[in-house]
Amino acid sequence: MRKKRRTVTIQDVAKIAGISVSTVSRVLNGKTDVASETQDRILSVIKDLGYTTNLAAKSMRSFRKDIVGLIMPDIAYPFAIEVMKGVNRAIAESEFDLLVYTTGDVRKSGRASHEQKYVSLLNNSIADGVIIVAPVTDKFSTDAPIVSIDPLMRDPNYAAVHATNYQGALDAMNYLLGLGHQRIGFITGRVELESSARRLKGYRDALKKAGISIDEQLITVGDYTAETGVQCARELLSLKHPPTAIFASNDQTAMGVYQVAQEMRLRIPEDLSVVGFDNIVESKYMGLTTVDQFISEMGFVATQMLIKLINGERLEAQTYQMRTQLVIRSSCKHHSARKTKSRMGRV
Amino acid sequence: MRKKRRTVTIQDVAKIAGISVSTVSRVLNGKTDVASETQDRILSVIKDLGYTTNLAAKSMRSFRKDIVGLIMPDIAYPFAIEVMKGVNRAIAESEFDLLVYTTGDVRKSGRASHEQKYVSLLNNSIADGVIIVAPVTDKFSTDAPIVSIDPLMRDPNYAAVHATNYQGALDAMNYLLGLGHQRIGFITGRVELESSARRLKGYRDALKKAGISIDEQLITVGDYTAETGVQCARELLSLKHPPTAIFASNDQTAMGVYQVAQEMRLRIPEDLSVVGFDNIVESKYMGLTTVDQFISEMGFVATQMLIKLINGERLEAQTYQMRTQLVIRSSCKHHSARKTKSRMGRV
DNA sequence: GTGAAAGCGCTAACAT
DNA sequence: ATGTTAGCGCTTTCAC
Numbered sequence: 001m002r003k004k005r006r007t008v009t010i011q012d013v014a015k016i017a018g019i020s021v022s023t024v025s026r027v028l029n030g031k032t033d034v035a036s037e038t039q040d041r042i043l044s045v046i047k048d049l050g051y052t053t054n055l056a057a058k059s060m061r062s063f064r065k066d067i068v069g070l071i072m073p074d075i076a077y078p079f080a081i082e083v084m085k086g087v088n089r090a091i092a093e094s095e096f097d098l099l100v101y102t103t104g105d106v107r108k109s110g111r112a113s114h115e116q117k118y119v120s121l122l123n124n125s126i127a128d129g130v131i132i133v134a135p136v137t138d139k140f141s142t143d144a145p146i147v148s149i150d151p152l153m154r155d156p157n158y159a160a161v162h163a164t165n166y167q168g169a170l171d172a173m174n175y176l177l178g179l180g181h182q183r184i185g186f187i188t189g190r191v192e193l194e195s196s197a198r199r200l201k202g203y204r205d206a207l208k209k210a211g212i213s214i215d216e217q218l219i220t221v222g223d224y225t226a227e228t229g230v231q232c233a234r235e236l237l238s239l240k241h242p243p244t245a246i247f248a249s250n251d252q253t254a255m256g257v258y259q260v261a262q263e264m265r266l267r268i269p270e271d272l273s274v275v276g277f278d279n280i281v282e283s284k285y286m287g288l289t290t291v292d293q294f295i296s297e298m299g300f301v302a303t304q305m306l307i308k309l310i311n312g313e314r315l316e317a318q319t320y321q322m323r324t325q326l327v328i329r330s331s332c333k334h335h336s337a338r339k340t341k342s343r344m345g346r347v
Numbered sequence: 348m349r350k351k352r353r354t355v356t357i358q359d360v361a362k363i364a365g366i367s368v369s370t371v372s373r374v375l376n377g378k379t380d381v382a383s384e385t386q387d388r389i390l391s392v393i394k395d396l397g398y399t400t401n402l403a404a405k406s407m408r409s410f411r412k413d414i415v416g417l418i419m420p421d422i423a424y425p426f427a428i429e430v431m432k433g434v435n436r437a438i439a440e441s442e443f444d445l446l447v448y449t450t451g452d453v454r455k456s457g458r459a460s461h462e463q464k465y466v467s468l469l470n471n472s473i474a475d476g477v478i479i480v481a482p483v484t485d486k487f488s489t490d491a492p493i494v495s496i497d498p499l500m501r502d503p504n505y506a507a508v509h510a511t512n513y514q515g516a517l518d519a520m521n522y523l524l525g526l527g528h529q530r531i532g533f534i535t536g537r538v539e540l541e542s543s544a545r546r547l548k549g550y551r552d553a554l555k556k557a558g559i560s561i562d563e564q565l566i567t568v569g570d571y572t573a574e575t576g577v578q579c580a581r582e583l584l585s586l587k588h589p590p591t592a593i594f595a596s597n598d599q600t601a602m603g604v605y606q607v608a609q610e611m612r613l614r615i616p617e618d619l620s621v622v623g624f625d626n627i628v629e630s631k632y633m634g635l636t637t638v639d640q641f642i643s644e645m646g647f648v649a650t651q652m653l654i655k656l657i658n659g660e661r662l663e664a665q666t667y668q669m670r671t672q673l674v675i676r677s678s679c680k681h682h683s684a685r686k687t688k689s690r691m692g693r694v
Numbered sequence: 695g696t697g698a699a700a701g702c703g704c705t706a707a708c709a710t
Numbered sequence: 711a712t713g714t715t716a717g718c719g720c721t722t723t724c725a726c
Binding site for chain 2 (some may be wrong): 702703704705706
């Protein structure tokens with residue numbers, strides 16, 4: 001079907017340069033014990049022939065491959081993409097290359113077994129180590145280093161960077177409570193995800209701690225999309241006793257809330273305080289408040305951890321806890337709940 | 348530093364199952380000429396040992412690797428991410444796996460040589476074929492199939508899926524002109540990108556064709572971000588003679604325009620018509636008009652083309668031209684320019 | 695400073 | 711139906 005291999009190999013380079021393959025290999029790997037004259041000749045032949053090293057063969061023979069693997073459950077997931085950017089940034093600063101393996105549709109195939117498959121595939125073959133995003137398994141059979149980001153297990157026995165879903169939710173709620181809000185609506189994320197569950201727990205715990213009883217009507221179920229944000233916001237704002245503030249599980253959802261506020265001619269934050277989790281979509285100009293989780297930072301940190309492990313260095317800590325930060329995107333100050341409340345009454 | 352290879356190989360499986368490696372290999376590759384009894388035994392040993400095939404070794408020996416490579420110039424680029432989603436979708440439906448190679452920071456290293464490097468790396472090693480996004484080079488030295496998406500060259504000598512930057516811009520402009528607008532503002536994308544230049548050309552040509560002379564004041568320079576969208580919109584709307592409609596180079600920029608409109612208490616589309624290119628960020632609820640380029644579709648189509656090539660099938664056409672579609676996101680109808688104009692007068 | 699040769703783990707003839 | 715064996719392209723001792 002296809003004609004046989006035309007790829008230029010290290011053998012071709014050696015032959016044309018009139019030198020042995022081992023010497024070519026030395027040059028390729030930056031060994032110093034090669035006559036500079038020979039080196040120049042080899043380099044020029046490599047260039048002429050357009051030779052590039054065969055990744056597979058190289059990986060098989062050498063311990064060090066200078067490649068970091070990244071395994072993501074799903075590429076359509078903004079969180080994962082953001083992580084990827086951070087990883088990419090750390091990679092750009094290092095001598096490593098990045099290879100991303102996506103498991104495609106998670107729901108189709110068994111998740112845990114897939115994860116193991118990809119980890120082995122990358123780790124035992126072409127990568128020196130692997131970063132895995134939101135893994136469900138807590139044990140992988142591989143001896144190459146692994147760092148996980150936002151693992152679903154509390155205490156995985158591998159290095160991990162933890163997201164601050166719970167603490168971030170507490171921060172957001174304490175901010176709103178600090179403004180004097182008593183009725184705060186909540187829009188959940190995709191309920192099957194840990195991140196969503198933790199954010200909800202933060203919502204509940206903050207209210208409990210503040211001595212405010214929880215009104216289940218104020219908790220609506222979304223799925224991290226703007227669409228459900230719209231639905232949930234309509235639902236919340238049409239209650240007989242509507243909330244004066246809404247805490248949305250992510251920024252997409254917050255955008256949905258924003259839209260509904262526009263429709264209802266409510267100004268944010270004057271008429272309605274809105275806090276969204278994660279600053280993925282640039283919403284700088286919307287007057288929203290954001291709990292920024294520095295998601296891409298997680299990818300960055302995880303990559304640095306992994307590189308240390310690959311280099312045989314010890315980590316100061318096996319887990320790294322990210323921080324969250326409240327960012328007020330609005331140029332105007334948030335009004336107190338008292339004022340907000342009175343405005344709400346007019347709606 | 349690290350203890351020596353502990354990885355379980357096909358040899359280990361063979362030894363424990365009391366069978367030869369070739370038989371194990373046969374089972375692994377789904378050959379039928381193996382006694383079902385033997386097959387079961389091997390399968391169970393594989394499972395017990397947690398064996399996974401070594402990608403590198405497999406790739407080296409076999410012609411078919413069942414892996415598609417995707418090379419992207421930059422991961423932070425929303426266009427590329429969208430493409431990736433489409434590729435992923437096509438991959439999920441196929442028997443191929445996906446390996447993504449990002450060149451990291453494009454600006455740092457020479458782009459063209461990098462592209463060649465990655466193509467060879469993937470194609471001659473572990474992938475059966477490669478999809479490359481927005482390549483600058485028009486010739487690659489590799490014999491494995493390549494499909495490019497939105498190549499910078501007009502007529503590359505490899506299969507390509509072309510974006511409809513120019514036609515899409517014409518569509519958008521004709522839409523606005525059809526509404527009766529005479530003064531239409533434009534916000535460019537990153538000027539160094541082909542996509543941006545083509546969109547601008549569409550803007551100019553549409554006006555020319557409509558017999559409207561071009562006012563250079565109405566062309567502002569953005570960079571595909573919401574931030575510049577805001578700046579440019581402020582600039583445009585504070586002209587003595589402001590535009591009645593704005594065509595933004597992408598949806599992020601359009602979001603910036605939207606923000607400024609909010610600040611100035613202009614309603615969209617009643618007071619100001621806004622059209623944005625590409626529907627990457629979900630802006631369904633903003634009342635904006637979008638020229639949808641079906642970006643992820645491009646990834647999907649490209650992947651299908653590549654798989655055909657890998658399978659040795661012929662393509663009906665060497666290039667595939669995507670379509671664009673105008674999508675009105677607003678629930679309310681666009682008002683005519685006459686009305687818009689009069690409202691603008693009041694600003 | 696350079697070359698010869700031994701594999702890495704696997705697949706694919708070719709045997710049996 | 712299964713085993714034997716020869717490499718794929720490369721790195722890496724170990725010679726010289």
